[in-house]
Amino acid sequence: MDVGYMKMALELARKAQGRTSPNPMVGAVVVKDGNIVGTGYHQKAGTPHAEVHALNEAGERAYGADLYVTLEPCNHLGRTPPCTEAIIRAGIKRVFVALRDPNPLVSGKGIARLKAHGIEVQEGLLEDEARKVNEVFLKYIRTKLPFVALKTATSLDGKIATERGESRWITGQEARLRGHWLRNIYDAILVGIGTVMADDPSLTCRLPDQEGRDPIRIIVDSKLSIDEGARVLNLHSPAPTIIATTAQATAEKISRIEKNAPVLVVNEGKEVHLPSLLKMLGDMEITSVLVEGGGRLNGSFLRENLVDKFYCFLAPKIIGGTKAPGSFGGEGISSLRDVTELIDVVVEHLGTDLLVTGYPKGK
Numbered sequence: 001m002d003v004g005y006m007k008m009a010l011e012l013a014r015k016a017q018g019r020t021s022p023n024p025m026v027g028a029v030v031v032k033d034g035n036i037v038g039t040g041y042h043q044k045a046g047t048p049h050a051e052v053h054a055l056n057e058a059g060e061r062a063y064g065a066d067l068y069v070t071l072e073p074c075n076h077l078g079r080t081p082p083c084t085e086a087i088i089r090a091g092i093k094r095v096f097v098a099l100r101d102p103n104p105l106v107s108g109k110g111i112a113r114l115k116a117h118g119i120e121v122q123e124g125l126l127e128d129e130a131r132k133v134n135e136v137f138l139k140y141i142r143t144k145l146p147f148v149a150l151k152t153a154t155s156l157d158g159k160i161a162t163e164r165g166e167s168r169w170i171t172g173q174e175a176r177l178r179g180h181w182l183r184n185i186y187d188a189i190l191v192g193i194g195t196v197m198a199d200d201p202s203l204t205c206r207l208p209d210q211e212g213r214d215p216i217r218i219i220v221d222s223k224l225s226i227d228e229g230a231r232v233l234n235l236h237s238p239a240p241t242i243i244a245t246t247a248q249a250t251a252e253k254i255s256r257i258e259k260n261a262p263v264l265v266v267n268e269g270k271e272v273h274l275p276s277l278l279k280m281l282g283d284m285e286i287t288s289v290l291v292e293g294g295g296r297l298n299g300s301f302l303r304e305n306l307v308d309k310f311y312c313f314l315a316p317k318i319i320g321g322t323k324a325p326g327s328f329g330g331e332g333i334s335s336l337r338d339v340t341e342l343i344d345v346v347v348e349h350l351g352t353d354l355l356v357t358g359y360p361k362g363k
């Protein structure tokens with residue numbers, strides 16, 4: 001039954017997907033004599049942690065009960081009081097921890113404090129699933145760099161548009177809906193100025209019955225050539241648009257654009273230096289980014305090994321033509337030794353389309 005309770009805690013954690021940044025998603029279940037007496041999950045940074053919600057619901061029944069929690073209880077005073085204190089005060093007898101918290105403020109200290117108060121702690125129950133739920137947090141808390149996901153939507157022959165640039169739509173309704181779901185769970189969406197020029201996209205999250213939220217929009221535009229009339233500069237969205245450019249941008253154009261969007265001058269030189277941009281975004285507590293093209297920008301992210309996860313939507317269509325743009329432009333490789341291979345691949349059918357999700361080998 002232990003596995004069942006931890007599965008429930010993981011499901012609870014996932015309920016806050018895309019809403020807890022820069023914190024992890026955490027779920028907790030209190031069990032007394034085989035009955036679930038309290039459940040909870042962390043809903044938003046700065047609000048109570050999962051354990052506190054579950055213990056509040058359990059009340060007196062927490063005394064002598066078991067607690068199942070998907071991440072090691074915190075033991076530091078952050079924006080909320082330490083969970084170890086709450087667990088000890090509630091009289092919990094035994095704690096199952098799926099995964100240690102790599103946050104240097106916590107890692108191992110939470111468990112040690114519980115043990116020091118005579119509480120039995122069992123680690124590692126469904127650890128792999130717990131790791132996956134928080135793949136974003138686990139990268140961010142260790143590196144302070146955002147987790148980078150990259151989404152492509154192509155024909156079977158890897159084209160993102162016809163040679164004349166027509167791209168709407170290659171994939172169908174279900175696939176595009178999944179694309180909006182991704183915008184709902186990643187902190188930011190990042191596209192090149194080429195996509196802005198070609199599609200004039202809104203980059204907003206349009207899910208049915210408004211359940212979604214817009215990601216922060218980041219436009220990589222090395223010469224600040226974006227048009228003031230671009231849709232991304234004229235949206236009424238709770239999320240900002242940020243333009244990342246280089247010192248080639250003129251002060252005059254910067255002051256014009258800054259009326260609608262902050263302009264980050266990342267570096268000198270011809271192109272925006274992507275690792276520097278990612279560092280700046282991490283410093284702004286942006287913990288995850290969804291790169292959505294176009295082909296040239298995708299090519300740069302690929303070549304510089306900056307992608308942590310790929311979402312490749314494939315339509316059963318063939319566009320053909322050497323001049324039609326592929327999903328990863330820019331520099332190529334001469335030897336297959338340098339190919340980017342995906343592991344832990346999952347294939348899903350979405351209507352008539354496929355979604356191939358995977359992680360670059362060796363990342």
Ligand SMILES: Nc1c(/N=C/[C@H](O)[C@H](O)[C@H](O)COP(=O)(O)O)[nH]c(=O)[nH]c1=O
Binds near residue numbers: 167169170203
């Ligand atoms: N062309 C296709 C896609 N194209 C996605 C483009 O990168 C770009 O994000 C959209 O054109 C932006 O539109 P907006 O933000 O919704 O206004 N994405 C898809 O999933 N399928 C396709 O066929």
Ligand SMILES: Nc1c(N[C@@H]2O[C@H](COP(=O)(O)O)[C@@H](O)[C@H]2O)[nH]c(=O)[nH]c1=O
Binds near residue numbers: 027049072
């Ligand atoms: N969300 C979460 C935890 N998050 C941990 O606490 C840190 C944030 O602390 P604070 O600023 O006080 O919210 C976060 O970086 C992570 O290490 N811990 C837990 O015991 N339970 C929870 O539900």
Ligand SMILES: [Zn+2]
Binds near residue numbers: 050073083
């Ligand atoms: Zn806590």
